Amino acid sequence: MQKIVPPSEIDANIVELFAAHQAELIGKIKRTETVDWRKIKVTSPFIKLITYKLSDGFQVIVEHEWRHIRQAERVLKMKNFPEN
Numbered sequence: 001m002q003k004i005v006p007p008s009e010i011d012a013n014i015v016e017l018f019a020a021h022q023a024e025l026i027g028k029i030k031r032t033e034t035v036d037w038r039k040i041k042v043t044s045p046f047i048k049l050i051t052y053k054l055s056d057g058f059q060v061i062v063e064h065e066w067r068h069i070r071q072a073e074r075v076l077k078m079k080n081f082p083e084n
Contacts (some may be wrong), residue, residue, distance in 0.1 A: 022065065025034065025061070025065070029058060029068065032054065035054070037053065037054040037055035038053050038054075038055050039053075040053065040054035041053060041054070042054055044056050
């Protein structure tokens with residue numbers, strides 16, 4: 001009996017899209033090089049009462065991006081990838 005696998009909802013160009021997103025993110029961060037990241041305060045987009053330094057916001061973003069990379073690495077190591 002042949003196993004029925006639903007098509008993936010992930011875009012076939014996901015790696016290229018992720019790389020483009022990274023390039024865009026790097027560009028945005030580079031445009032802030034002339035400001036003191038420790039003095040600029042930003043408001044959380046999720047909880048408006050929370051504010052933090054821009055430097056901390058960048059640390060959160062970078063760690064979040066690394067999380068995506070670690071997720072992709074786990075998928076690549078899965079048995080039978082990419083068949084499953």
